[in-house]
Amino acid sequence: MNASNFINPFSIREDEGSFAGDFYTRNFERQARKDSIILNLGPQHPSTHGVLRVLVELDGEYVLRAEPVLGYLHRMHDKMGEVKTPYQYLPNMGRVDYLHPIAWNWAFVGAVERLASIEPPKRAEYLRIISCELNRISSHLLWWGAFVLDLGGVTPILYAFEEREMINDILQIITGSRLTMSYFRFGGVCADCDSRFIKLTKDFIPYLRERLKIYKALVTDNIILRRRLEGVGPMDTDICLRYGATGPVLRASGLSSDTRRNIPYSLYDNFEFAIPAGPSNDCFGRYLIRLFEIETSLQIIEQAIESLPDGPILIDKAPKANYKLPAGESYFAVEGARGQIGVHLVSDGGKNPYRVKLRSPGFSNLSLFAEAAKGTLLADAIAILGSLDLVIPEVDR
Amino acid sequence: MIRAVWDNIKGLYSLIVGLSITARFLFSPQKTVHYPRKVVDPESLSSFRGPLELTPAADNSAQSRCISCQACVRACPGHCLTVVKGQGKAPIVWTYNFTLCCLCAACVESCPTGALRFSHKVYMVASSRQEMVLDLLSDLEKNAAVAND
Numbered sequence: 001m002n003a004s005n006f007i008n009p010f011s012i013r014e015d016e017g018s019f020a021g022d023f024y025t026r027n028f029e030r031q032a033r034k035d036s037i038i039l040n041l042g043p044q045h046p047s048t049h050g051v052l053r054v055l056v057e058l059d060g061e062y063v064l065r066a067e068p069v070l071g072y073l074h075r076m077h078d079k080m081g082e083v084k085t086p087y088q089y090l091p092n093m094g095r096v097d098y099l100h101p102i103a104w105n106w107a108f109v110g111a112v113e114r115l116a117s118i119e120p121p122k123r124a125e126y127l128r129i130i131s132c133e134l135n136r137i138s139s140h141l142l143w144w145g146a147f148v149l150d151l152g153g154v155t156p157i158l159y160a161f162e163e164r165e166m167i168n169d170i171l172q173i174i175t176g177s178r179l180t181m182s183y184f185r186f187g188g189v190c191a192d193c194d195s196r197f198i199k200l201t202k203d204f205i206p207y208l209r210e211r212l213k214i215y216k217a218l219v220t221d222n223i224i225l226r227r228r229l230e231g232v233g234p235m236d237t238d239i240c241l242r243y244g245a246t247g248p249v250l251r252a253s254g255l256s257s258d259t260r261r262n263i264p265y266s267l268y269d270n271f272e273f274a275i276p277a278g279p280s281n282d283c284f285g286r287y288l289i290r291l292f293e294i295e296t297s298l299q300i301i302e303q304a305i306e307s308l309p310d311g312p313i314l315i316d317k318a319p320k321a322n323y324k325l326p327a328g329e330s331y332f333a334v335e336g337a338r339g340q341i342g343v344h345l346v347s348d349g350g351k352n353p354y355r356v357k358l359r360s361p362g363f364s365n366l367s368l369f370a371e372a373a374k375g376t377l378l379a380d381a382i383a384i385l386g387s388l389d390l391v392i393p394e395v396d397r
Numbered sequence: 398m399i400r401a402v403w404d405n406i407k408g409l410y411s412l413i414v415g416l417s418i419t420a421r422f423l424f425s426p427q428k429t430v431h432y433p434r435k436v437v438d439p440e441s442l443s444s445f446r447g448p449l450e451l452t453p454a455a456d457n458s459a460q461s462r463c464i465s466c467q468a469c470v471r472a473c474p475g476h477c478l479t480v481v482k483g484q485g486k487a488p489i490v491w492t493y494n495f496t497l498c499c500l501c502a503a504c505v506e507s508c509p510t511g512a513l514r515f516s517h518k519v520y521m522v523a524s525s526r527q528e529m530v531l532d533l534l535s536d537l538e539k540n541a542a543v544a545n546d
Contacts, residue, residue: 088474091474155419172444174444190502222412223409320472321471
């Protein structure tokens with residue numbers, strides 16, 4: 001090596017900025033203003049909910065530019081789909097998004113069922129809806145607590161966890177686990193519910209409605225929270241659609257769009273529930289819409305548990321570990337807590353799928369952050385980041 | 398001007414409402430279970446998926462139902478099971494590496510004789526990786542000995 005080209009990494013001084021930092025920082029620095037500060041938020045910052053790293057260029061306390069850096073939690077889920085049989089790949093789905101694992105279960109199982117033309121029994125469909133909606137509530141509850149925690153309110157997360165633990169207890173009866181659930185099977189679900197499950201769920205619905213009133217008095221009406229959120233980070237429908245944002249983020253922007261209504265799957269057509277479009281497109285609007293969705297999910301669970309039919313929970317000769325998918329491709333989308341979850345499955349008729357593409361809503365929602373954070377205060381940028389409800393394992397997959 | 402004053406009064410009132418809720422919960426009974434002084438209700442663990450265990454045979458509780466067919470070993474996505482067949486159908490080695498297990502029930506569902514099931518051990522701890530590699534045959538014998546005493 002030519003001695004003049006060699007850069008000793010230990011001799012880099014601060015003013016030799018072009019050599020310091022990693023690829024992303026150097027690239028980001030190139031367009032930086034002379035008088036600005038470049039700050040790394042994360043990857044291990046509590047307010048980034050996991051290992052998200054955000055590069056921000058600051059002028060005083062104002063964000064000039066922001067750029068999320070992804071991939072710290074990339075676990076090659078797409079690739080793992082190609083080296084395992086569909087049945088063996090199924091438990092992975094609980095790990096993609098640990099807050100709403102049942103929706104991911106559903107997206108993958110739905111894609112396989114669509115490709116193999118399997119029709120699950122009616123009781124299984126009801127159990128799927130009940131468990132998925134309970135899981136959605138638990139995801140929103142954790143978001144609610146963590147979001148207020150981001151804004152500096154430490155107490156509310158303890159209230160949210162009380163209900164979340166109750167949901168975990170209920171879901172543990174049928175799924176056997178409390179976090180990374182793998183409940184669905186191709187052609188049904190793995191366990192039937194018992195009378196204890198039904199009783200606990202029925203008791204839980206009025207209980208949570210009472211608790212939501214406490215949430216409103218404790219946090220939603222709180223003047224400090226409202227001043228922190230109202231008017232912060234507006235995102236209009238146009239920009240949401242351009243970035244492919246879905247779920248509560250898109251609905252808060254004023255478009256009443258929900259996969260459960262747009263592309264109806266399972267038996268969601270049989271249930272009465274409203275798809276709210278937000279009162280405002282700022283952080284507070286996104287906050288309200290998620291709290292409203294808890295109520296929507298409660299309505300669905302109430303209707304489903306009243307009309308739970310009898311019958312089998314799994315089809316006869318359900319696909320097992322050695323099951324070979326027929327050749328072809330399929331796409332199945334479900335509405336997760338964060339937006340549209342999609343699984344695109346391509347099979348060449350072999351033992352393992354040819355390709356599994358996972359579409360995670362968090363990834364698209366995160367892309368909005370760079371746009372929305374421009375020109376805001378750093379503390380408001382954290383509020384925007386929190387209001388997007390990011391789950392980093394899902395963003396990185 | 399009057400409106401601004403009124404908004405501030407309303408804002409202050411909202412803080413008092415929030416604080417009163419917090420105060421109410423401060424004096425309400427504790428909801429958390431303080432392990433190890435208390436443990437959770439065993440009924441709520443009846444469907445909990447803990448580490449795997451072998452189901453005892455109907456006639457002899459120290460014997461496994463396993464017929465060493467390797468169906469579980471092939472079904473396992475994490476390759477955490479090792480089953481070695483002895484003379485006859487009964488296995489002589491049954492090792493289960495809990496560090497690799499994702500508790501997905503693929504083995505339990507693929508077993509033709511129902512020889513596997515999930516235990517409900519929530520309080521299992523280990524201080525090394527080697528302790529997480531479980532010998533299920535000896536565990537079964539230990540359980541049978543405890544049950545017979």
